Amino acid sequence: MTACATETTTVRRAGFTIAADGSYAACLAQGPEGDDGWYPERWTLGGPEPYTVPLPGNQPEEQCSEVMPLPDGRVLIRRRVADRFDLALLYPTGPGTGELLVGSLPGGEAEARLLPPIASGEAYALTYDPAREVSAVWLVHDDRDLRPRRLAEVPGRCGGGAWLDRAGRLLALDREAEGTVKTVAVDLERAGAVSPLLQITEESNDRLLLAEPDSGLLIVRSDATGEDRIGWGVLGSRQPMRFAECLRVPDAVLTPFAAQPGQVLMPEACAVALRADGPHGTSLAVWRPGERRASWLSAPEGWLAGAGLWSARGVLRLPYACAHCPCGTVEYEAPAAVSSPSPAGSAAEGAPPAFPDGGRTSPVLPLQKAPLATGS
Template sequence: MTACVIEDVEDAAPGGAVRRAGFAIAADGSYAARLTLGANEASHEEDGAGAAWFPERWTLDGPEPYAVPLPLDQPEEPDTEVLPLADGRVLIHRRVADRQAFSLLYPTGPVTGELPLGAVECAELSLLPPSPDGTRAYALAPGEHGATVWLVAGGAFGPEPVATVRGRCTGGVWLDGTGRLLALDRELDGVVKAVAVDLERGGEVSPLLQIAEGSNDRLLLADADSGLLLIRSDAPGHDRLGWGVLGSARPVRFPQCLRPADRTVTPFAVQPGQTLMPENCAVALRIDGPAGTWVGTWRPSGRRLHQQAAPEGWLAGTGLWSRDGVLQLPYATGTMPCGVARLEAPRDVPQDVPQDLPPDVRTELTTEPPQPEAADGNGSAPRATRLVRKPVPLQQAPLTGRTAAG
């Protein structure tokens, strides 16, 4: 399974406005879907006024990617959400007054077929990332006293609630390969902690991240094969990107190389297939800085952040890894409306050994010294009071010299 999330991609629209188009990739990497702005065939205007939003499905598991438009009689609203299923159908979520309506779209020759699934009576609701099983789809709806997880596709009788979680919940990351365990970032009493929700046990909630008592600990990505977790927490005193291993006795670590100056680093995909080897997983990151947006790759064992230019038209913050470590980045330009660029993760070599890079590829490295990493992630100047001396469960990962009981 490839850990992929729904991303909001910002594109510059005419007049300087910002348009947001969600791009979602199925958990098995077979299909993707997005809402795109294209020409309205019913209009003959050439100034862009006749453009309309419509769903588009991408096929990614063939020799070459290709897109299939899925327009209906009426254009979609810009806040419409889409999500691909493993069988090629596309779930569409529309807001209709105070109702959230769901349908499945599929190509049927020259037209688009639509299968209505039902609606949920609530003011707010958003789709969760594609389920690992590829057949079901879930959504998260906030409420007065908690959040409700809805099964909106794949059930027997239309949308149905499957879990209610106390507090304000955001995020959404799958922890297993079956779609049973869902991690949510829950806010209670002003503090955010990631929790695990068991959808097959009536929404049973258990703690997942508890790095420090008052810290805000959010889960960004998880890989079911290796157990690698990508975390954002302010436990070190400010927001930092860190990593841990699900179910292990290792502490959370906050590598200094994932904190480059004047840049924001956000992970969006983890290499699958690295069973029991989380340190070897390649992680893809979106890097935003004064010069624009580009791609980063990193492995926990390598202690290096490799930075490379993104392809033109990259749907920033989206992509997936193959099992052999090739990063696939979807992009769309005027001449190539559906493309996938492939990028092999650079090798992690000792710092005193020069890398043999092609002359047309410029790679920037942010490195760390290979010394024991402090619990606050600053793996440089060692400070005895900051080093983790005994591994403890992830749920109790310390930032100072606390040790596990016993």
């Protein structure tokens, strides 16, 4: 989970990303005067109190650099250097910062960015080559091979990026082709086999915003109804996509950033946290797909907006930094779920959402030309 730049009276931070297991986070930080430029910063979140460790290098970082925390406490950084993208591991070494170069990705006119963290500790990146009009998925760090390895190529320009499982096999990407955006699934264990995941109508732009692997819950944004709406469905279900009426907020853009794990049989009961950006600033909402209302909460002062993590028992943890507390987290209990019959879109016959063949061949059942449902 990554947050955009946030101002405080002491330190400015950008690109805040939390490890999948919640143990660490990392971001780029800049002092109040900005004279020293940007530097990587690691947050330790797994102990009784969070604390930060600066990881400055020999020279300031560009704000376009990306950082990702790893479960072992190191931080992976992606830098643009001349005609390539360099990758390095950063770690504290007493008063200084240790750095281990782990390879490079193609540069030139190409684009490159890190994909969301996964619990195994492996790190992946997505590149796009405009000359060939091809996107590529790379394994850029694991415990066996320190050099980047290309795993898959996908025709077209791909954005987004959400893991459909916890093992790092199935990756969902939003692919732009022939003027529309559709979400596809890439199977990294089958030589990058690509299959449709989200195709509501032929003409609609359908993007996957968030996926929760335990329950199979998918949160999407689509204009299939004639306007951009947030909807939800379940991986492997044949039920139609549903669009949440309570998430239609005038003059505000809602973006889901975290979903409650562990709800294997109840995707409609997963608590989803959303960031709302509007003319009066940024606010926080919690919503369950099976309910017809959202709960609006007051975000903490200095919230690194768009960053947060749910626990399986329904506690939302948000990081913040302000003049009174340069590094902190606050916890919110999810509002109690309202008991109601399972709506359309739940896993069929109460079975846990699963890949149709157990994940051995085709990874998903695409939501294609499905009748649209609204109201929840």
